[in-house]
Amino acid sequence: MQFLSSDSEASLALGRKLAALLEPGMVVALHGELGAGKTLFCRGIAQGLGYTGAVTSPTFTVAQEYPLQKGRYLYHLDLYRIQDEEAALAFGIDEFLFADYALCLIEWPERITALLQNQQALLTINLYHHSEEERRIELPDQLGERLIGLGLPANIEIVKD
Template sequence: MELQLADPEATAALGQRMAATRPPQAVVYLRGDLGAGKSTLARALLRALGVGGTIRSPTYTLVERYPLADGSEAWHLDLYRIADAGELEYLGLDADEVGLWLVEWAERGAGALPRADLVVELAVEGDGRRAHLVPASAVGAAWLGALHPRA
């Protein structure tokens, strides 16, 4: 699915739509250059899932954990600063309790992360962004179908 996002508000609206249709458990890889809107999308999605208070960027902490209303957690990871996937071993990432993974720079954690269900590729295009959503599993395909039902 290809979308044109005219401004940050459109990126946030995509995050809200993703929250409204998300499956109970999913892994999302957020790809794109610095400034492409990955954190904007993640914040909007988390906010729409009911996360209150400050939603911090995990740029320096590597992972931020947020409780969700269904009793699970959403984890937002930013792996830009890691040099080797082995470093993730020290973060205590236990996939069993996670309802939603939002992973920026997932390629840096290759082999140490759960496989993606949905890949969201963001790119700067003029004053806006282009979003390309690609399912990577049956869960991701169903999510994408719910996100963009065919008429």
């Protein structure tokens, strides 16, 4: 199911709303080209989970850890600079992927496709440029339906096929 976000604030709001449907132990693979809004969407999810600090792209650090309530965490990984699964394992990605107390958001997940194949709680989100400001956000149909049930934020439209 696809949604059209009119601007960055709408994308943030959609991420905040989506956070209510995400649980610790899940891995969210965020696909999209540079500038598609992956980090912005992660920021919205973090805000929706109650995190009030800054959420920035971990391109140079690879991973950011954000503490949440009740001993839970949000892991935000940016694998843009990781070459392959071997390099990801060398920096300890398995600690992030299999943490049942944390939600793991991954930008550039195509770098570790083989490692994600065995992930039972994997959710794939695709983000696309629609225009300079607009973004098209694609979620699995069942999740999209649940999101609609929560009520869509302003400036978010459902894209009809």
